[in-house]
Amino acid sequence: MKYLSTGIRRCPEQGSGALDTSALAAKAPPVEPTSPPASTARPVGAFECPGDDDPSELIRRRWLCRGGIALLAGPTGIGKSSLTMQLAVSWTLGRSCFGLKPRGPLRVMIIQGENDDGDVAEMRDGVYAGMKLASVDIAEANTKLYMVNECERTGLLFLKLLDDELTTHPRDLVFIDPVFSYLGGDASDQALVSGFLRNGLLPILRKHQCGCILVHHTNKPPSGREKPNWKGGDFAYLGSGSAEWANAARAVLAMRSIGSHEKFQLMAGKRGGRLGWTDALGNRIYWKLIGHSLRGICWHELDPGELKISASAASSKSSKDQSHMNHHGDKPEPKKCVRSP
Numbered sequence: 001m002k003y004l005s006t007g008i009r010r011c012p013e014q015g016s017g018a019l020d021t022s023a024l025a026a027k028a029p030p031v032e033p034t035s036p037p038a039s040t041a042r043p044v045g046a047f048e049c050p051g052d053d054d055p056s057e058l059i060r061r062r063w064l065c066r067g068g069i070a071l072l073a074g075p076t077g078i079g080k081s082s083l084t085m086q087l088a089v090s091w092t093l094g095r096s097c098f099g100l101k102p103r104g105p106l107r108v109m110i111i112q113g114e115n116d117d118g119d120v121a122e123m124r125d126g127v128y129a130g131m132k133l134a135s136v137d138i139a140e141a142n143t144k145l146y147m148v149n150e151c152e153r154t155g156l157l158f159l160k161l162l163d164d165e166l167t168t169h170p171r172d173l174v175f176i177d178p179v180f181s182y183l184g185g186d187a188s189d190q191a192l193v194s195g196f197l198r199n200g201l202l203p204i205l206r207k208h209q210c211g212c213i214l215v216h217h218t219n220k221p222p223s224g225r226e227k228p229n230w231k232g233g234d235f236a237y238l239g240s241g242s243a244e245w246a247n248a249a250r251a252v253l254a255m256r257s258i259g260s261h262e263k264f265q266l267m268a269g270k271r272g273g274r275l276g277w278t279d280a281l282g283n284r285i286y287w288k289l290i291g292h293s294l295r296g297i298c299w300h301e302l303d304p305g306e307l308k309i310s311a312s313a314a315s316s317k318s319s320k321d322q323s324h325m326n327h328h329g330d331k332p333e334p335k336k337c338v339r340s341p
Contacts, residue, residue: 056209058102058211059101059102060103060276063271063275064211066172066206066209066210066211067202067205068251069201070211070214070249070252070253071213071216071246071249071270072214072215072255073216073218073245074256075256078264079292079297081177082123082126082297084175084213086127087100087175089128089131089145090102090131091173092106092140092144093105093133093137098299098301099276099277099288100275105144106172106173107144108146109146109166109171109173109174110174110175111150111161111162111165112150112177112178113151113181113182114177115149127298130295130296130298130300148161150182154181154183158182159196159204162176162201163207171210173212174212174213176213178216183196184196188242190242190243194248214245218254249270251271251272251274252270253269255267262292263290265289266289266290268286268287290302
């Protein structure tokens with residue numbers, strides 16, 4: 001049986017002489033229960049169908065609910081942290097962002113380990129400017145959105161930190177950016193990843209009734225020996241490492257370049273049918289075109305006409321992806337429950 005790392009690593013700002021003890025791991029024996037757990041079995045008829053005012057819902061159509069994980073995966077260096085900031089600011093104010101609609105204003109926290117204070121301030125101000133926020137909205141975001149800069153703890157120590165932060169500052173949603181910074185081991189090791197997510201992170205989220213978005217890196221660009229043509233639901237597995245990252249997540253968003261440093265496809269690779277995204281003709285879609293703003297550190301939704309590739313080419317390729325996705329397990333938008341008399 002594998003145990004999560006309890007290593008501590010020092011921030012780069014602490015100097016080249018700082019100790020790196022990230023390889024240390026605790027090998028504590030498993031704790032045996034003192035008595036058999038009480039049964040949680042219920043007859044299927046006892047389960048309540050959520051209504052329109054479901055308090056567990058965080059992102060509309062139950063794309064993400066309290067106690068659940070979503071994955072946001074994309075290549076390194078493309079601006080996932082600034083996109084995270086934009087999503088966090090938007091949802092703090094109760095606003096939709098790229099078709100991801102919060103149930104209402106959310107209490108949001110970002111835990112991040114790659115950006116220094118200056119980077120965070122630049123992203124914050126860039127998002128405020130790009131969203132054209134009024135001063136009253138800026139004041140609200142400044143006081144309600146919380147940020148934790150953490151670059152020391154991994155594994156069990158990180159999970160303890162998360163538990164403590166959510167106890168001190170109860171939140172509806174927490175971003176972990178990037179999750180690689182906090183695993184404390186090999187991201188391809190399914191036993192380690194399963195333990196971190198299913199036995200560590202998820203119980204903490206359920207305890208605090210909080211949702212989580214894990215910001216995740218993708219693999220290196222594919223070589224000739226690797227899968228060159230991703231389709232539909234394949235994008236759920238775009239993240240680097242074990243498939244367990246996507247398996248444990250209730251929903252997955254994946255970002256991929258479309259031949260430009262500024263323009264990307266945002267793919268709803270898992271649970272995308274719940275988002276209700278449609279094209280100009282009202283057809284369900286599972287992708288959006290997004291790009292960097294030319295006026296600062298901010299993202300905006302692109303019109304197909306802004307791309308060098310033709311809109312028809314983009315639509316044709318994505319239609320094939322949609323068809324593949326529709327036949328590979330993506331659930332349609334949920335219908336209202338009908339109760340028996």
